Amino acid sequence: MYKHVVITGGAGFVGSNLTLEMAKRYPEAQLTVIDDFRSGDFKNLEGYKGDIIAADVSSINLKHYFGGKKVDLVFHLASITDTTDHNQFRQVHDNVESWRNLLDYFAGRKTRLVYASSAATYGIAAGINRIEQTPKPANVYAFSKVQLDNLARAWAEENKTQTVVGLKYFNVYGPRESHKGAAASMMIQLARQMRRGEHPRIFKDGEQKRDFVYVKDIVTCTILAARARASGVYNAGSGVPRTFNDIIANLNRVLKTDLPPFYIDNPHVHYQPHTEADLTATTAALRYKPKYTLETGIDDYFASGFLE
Ligand SMILES: NC(=O)c1ccc[n+]([C@@H]2O[C@H](COP(=O)([O-])OP(=O)(O)OC[C@H]3O[C@@H](n4cnc5c(N)ncnc54)[C@H](O)[C@@H]3O)[C@@H](O)[C@H]2O)c1
Numbered sequence: 001m002y003k004h005v006v007i008t009g010g011a012g013f014v015g016s017n018l019t020l021e022m023a024k025r026y027p028e029a030q031l032t033v034i035d036d037f038r039s040g041d042f043k044n045l046e047g048y049k050g051d052i053i054a055a056d057v058s059s060i061n062l063k064h065y066f067g068g069k070k071v072d073l074v075f076h077l078a079s080i081t082d083t084t085d086h087n088q089f090r091q092v093h094d095n096v097e098s099w100r101n102l103l104d105y106f107a108g109r110k111t112r113l114v115y116a117s118s119a120a121t122y123g124i125a126a127g128i129n130r131i132e133q134t135p136k137p138a139n140v141y142a143f144s145k146v147q148l149d150n151l152a153r154a155w156a157e158e159n160k161t162q163t164v165v166g167l168k169y170f171n172v173y174g175p176r177e178s179h180k181g182a183a184a185s186m187m188i189q190l191a192r193q194m195r196r197g198e199h200p201r202i203f204k205d206g207e208q209k210r211d212f213v214y215v216k217d218i219v220t221c222t223i224l225a226a227r228a229r230a231s232g233v234y235n236a237g238s239g240v241p242r243t244f245n246d247i248i249a250n251l252n253r254v255l256k257t258d259l260p261p262f263y264i265d266n267p268h269v270h271y272q273p274h275t276e277a278d279l280t281a282t283t284a285a286l287r288y289k290p291k292y293t294l295e296t297g298i299d300d301y302f303a304s305g306f307l308e
Contacts, residue, residue, distance in 0.1 A: 002029040002072045008057050008098070009077035011040030013177040013184075014116065014169070014218055018075060019048060021219045034060065039081060041179035057098035062105040073226050076102055076115040082183045083120065083141040095144035096151070103155045103164075110162065114225045115152065117166040117233060118145045119211070119277065124270045129211075130278045131168070131235055138270055149233055156231035165225040165286075167218075170237030170277050173297070174215030175306035185212070186244065187298065191251050191307050199262035200251070202244045206261050209241035209274045214297030217290040224286040232285060237277025242294045250295060254302040 005022060009015035010033030019033055031050030034057055045052070053065060057078045079095050099115065106113060122129045123136030137143040152164045173185035182189070190200040213236070221236045248261050282288045292300065301307045 002026050004030045004032070004069065004071045005073045005075070006032045006034065006066075006071055007075045007077065008034045008102070009040065009079060009116075010052070011035040011037055011042060011044055012077060012081070013044070013180060014172060014215060014222075015040070015075075015077040016044035016176045017174065017215050018077070018219050018222055019045065019050070021223070023048065023050065025223070032065075035078060039180065039183075044176045044179070056094070058094050058101060059097075060101065062101065066105070071106065071109070071111050073112045074102060074106060074114070075222060075226070076113065079116065080141065080144075081180070083139055084183075086140060088140045091140040092144050092147065095141075096147045099148045099151055103151060107155065107159050107162070112162065112226055113164040114222060115148060115164070115166050117149055117168045118142060119168050119170045119235070119237065119275055121146050121149065121168060122275070124272050126272070126274045128276045128278050129168075129235060131233060131281050152231070152233070163228055164231045165228045166233035167222060167225055167236040168233065168277075169218060170211040170213050170235070170275060172213055172215050172218050174301050175304045177215075178306065186247055187212070187251070187301065188307060190247060191255065194251055194255055194257050194259050195308065197259075199259050200248050201262050201264055202248070203266035203271075204263040206245035206248070206263060207243050208272070209243050209276070210272075211237040211239070211241050211275045211277045212247070212294055212297070213238040213277075213290065214292035214300065216300070217292050220291070221282070221286065221288045224288050228286055230285070232281075234282040234286060235277040235279055236282065236288070237279065238290045238292070238294075239277050239279040240293070241274060241276040246294060247298075250298045254298055254307075
């Protein structure tokens with residue numbers, strides 16, 4: 001079905017899982033990863049047989065690499081993902097110009113585009129996150145993602161025969177995230193503490209809820225988005241918020257430990273008490289239905305050998 005697929009950020013956490021799944025599902029397709037390895041890791045692409053271009057998407061000369069070649073689909077996941085990087089110029093420049101470069105080049109070429117937005121665009125508002133909500137970015141990373149959505153909306157208006165789909169990923173966890181360090185999911189960070197025999201440290205009282213979503217569901221959703229009939233932006237989560245205490249209970253179960261949480265004061269004034277993806281539009285437009293619960297997601301993660 002696809003002859004040539006480009007995946008930016010393919011050496012990263014979600015990007016590498018997506019790349020390896022695309023290689024499995026479409027063995028005949030030519031895959032090209034673009035990544036500058038600022039946070040990604042070559043080890044994530046073990047077994048990958050496609051092409052790789054080590055370059056910054058915000059400045060790459062796309063014509064040089066893709067001129068005269070047909071690209072059916074672009075998955076754009078490359079992004080600064082450390083939300084604690086407060087360098088406003090770097091975050092906005094690198095994230096926004098990467099997207100503009102791709103949109104400009106692939107306009108009028110029949111290429112479909114899917115890009116990673118973020119639930120961070122909702123800000124610190126508690127409750128169910130609905131796609132029609134006005135964005136309230138609380139940091140410059142989230143602000144840059146709002147600009148991606150704005151650019152995509154304007155581009156879709158101008159390029160009605162092409163589709164561009166944005167996905168607001170919630171809290172993703174799963175294999176191939178260990179390179180992210182402090183920006184990795186709480187699953188791997190808490191599991192590391194527990195494997196060392198330490199009490200897992202979380203903010204008081206551990207009952208804050210997050211929409212944690214397993215990476216295999218996110219990969220499925222992202223691949224479904226490539227077949228959307230129309231352009232749009234959708235939530236990509238599990239639809240079921242769970243507490244940090246729930247994570248620790250499940251980690252104790254799979255790691256066969258019995259380490260109760262050690263509660264610490266939350267130093268953040270602005271802290272999301274609850275995130276929850278409303279998946280109504282995602283299910284209707286993309287036919288996405290998450291398969292993994294927190295329990296089965298953590299089971300699968302543990303069985304993969306990557307939860308360490
Ligand atoms: N993991 C999550 O929970 C989550 C949540 C919301 C949104 N997202 C979005 O999903 C996407 C993937 O995130 P991830 O968790 O896999 O993070 P990651 O840091 O593992 O992956 C990002 C990849 O992009 C590359 N990169 C960054 N800027 C680049 C540039 N200008 N040019 C080329 N390569 C560049 C990095 O080297 C890395 O390999 C990102 O767009 C991120 O904002 C992730």
